[in-house]
Amino acid sequence: MDNKRNTLQNDELFIRSDQYNFIKFQVNNLVHAHTTVKDNNVLHALKYSAFDKVMNLFPDSHENKKDIFHKIIEIEESAVAEEFLTDVKTYVIPFKEITDKKIQKLFPKAKKLKVPPLDKMDFKELSYIGWYDIRSERKYLIFDYQDRLIGIQGTFTESIQGICSLCNSYEDVGLFMSNVKSGKETYTNRGNYICKDSQTCNQNIITLDKLNNFISILKK
Numbered sequence: 001m002d003n004k005r006n007t008l009q010n011d012e013l014f015i016r017s018d019q020y021n022f023i024k025f026q027v028n029n030l031v032h033a034h035t036t037v038k039d040n041n042v043l044h045a046l047k048y049s050a051f052d053k054v055m056n057l058f059p060d061s062h063e064n065k066k067d068i069f070h071k072i073i074e075i076e077e078s079a080v081a082e083e084f085l086t087d088v089k090t091y092v093i094p095f096k097e098i099t100d101k102k103i104q105k106l107f108p109k110a111k112k113l114k115v116p117p118l119d120k121m122d123f124k125e126l127s128y129i130g131w132y133d134i135r136s137e138r139k140y141l142i143f144d145y146q147d148r149l150i151g152i153q154g155t156f157t158e159s160i161q162g163i164c165s166l167c168n169s170y171e172d173v174g175l176f177m178s179n180v181k182s183g184k185e186t187y188t189n190r191g192n193y194i195c196k197d198s199q200t201c202n203q204n205i206i207t208l209d210k211l212n213n214f215i216s217i218l219k220k
Helices: 017-036 040-055 063-074 078-089 100-106 198-204 209-218
Strands: 128-133 138-145 148-163 170-181 187-195
Touching: 017 040, 017 063, 017 078, 017 198, 040 063, 063 078, 100 148, 128 198, 138 170, 138 209, 148 187, 148 209, 170 198, 187 198, 187 209
Parallel strands: none
Antiparallel strands: 128 138, 138 148, 148 170, 170 187
């Protein structure tokens, strides 16, 4: 990776984390196909199908962005795929900057809140921040919603494997319930099943549709 890629400006970053996961999904499918499919015509079609699907994520992209993704049609082996994904990741927009102090402000009623180690997080791999606080027996979620950070906390009851309402994948999930305002002086519990492991959940998110729907239900 050259120095230019290490010094990209914010206005050069254009890929969301969920879009990067979608690209990774397409790339991994191509690598897998080259280990199982022998028909060159089928492989050719799969490559251009993957390229088209990725380009559809960026309908207003310029030619220089198209050049970045055009390398997809050259991918056949894991080593090439990893190099391509490393290159593409440099264009990913990291999750909005946040500090321990900002997190405390998002959850003003949570006393002695145990904040997760932010220095160990790869913010380019996050569509949201989530963690479970054993002391309070509550799960905390931070979303970048409508261009501002919001914090939602709730109870979390572990369940069996099922479909997560954030990433839409089959994982170890639990019932997250948050007490939200439903009127001037009334509150109600709302929530759904979400992944127990928020890191795994983030890696599974290939679109923000489900996540935004989840937030809208809690923010009504």
